[in-house]
Amino acid sequence: MKIYHNPRCSKSRQGLQLLEKSDQDFEIVDYQNNPPTKKELKEILKMLDFEPIQLVRKNEAIWKANYKNKELTNDEIIKAMCSHPKLIERPIVIKGNKAVLGRPPENINQLL
Numbered sequence: 001m002k003i004y005h006n007p008r009c010s011k012s013r014q015g016l017q018l019l020e021k022s023d024q025d026f027e028i029v030d031y032q033n034n035p036p037t038k039k040e041l042k043e044i045l046k047m048l049d050f051e052p053i054q055l056v057r058k059n060e061a062i063w064k065a066n067y068k069n070k071e072l073t074n075d076e077i078i079k080a081m082c083s084h085p086k087l088i089e090r091p092i093v094i095k096g097n098k099a100v101l102g103r104p105p106e107n108i109n110q111l112l
Contacts, residue, residue: 047099
C-alpha cells in the first residue's frame with residue numbers, strides 16, 4: 001500500500017493516522033518533494049477512475065493565477081499537476097490496482 005501524503009495537510013495527516021492504525025504495511029510518498037511523473041499520475045488517475053480535472057485543487061493560488069478559465073487538455077492538466085504538485089488533491093492511497101482519494105479520510109477504509 002502507498003499513500004501520497006502532504007504533512008502540512010490535515011486531511012492527509014488524518015489519512016496517515018488511519019493507515020498507521022490499520023497494522024498494514026505502507027509506503028509514504030511525500031509527493032511535494034517527490035512529485036509523480038506524468039506516467040505515474042496517469043496510472044493513479046486510471047486507478048481512481050478520475051478525469052484529471054477531478055484531482056486538481058482548484059482553490060490553490062497557482063491554479064487561479066495560471067490555469068483557471070483556460071481551456072486545457074487532459075495532458076495539459078496532468079502536466080500542470082506534475083509541475084506544481086501542490087495542485088494535486090490529497091491524500092491518495094493505493095493498494096494493488098485500486099486507489100482512493102482520502103477526502104474524506106474515511107474513504108481510505110475502502111482499501112483496508
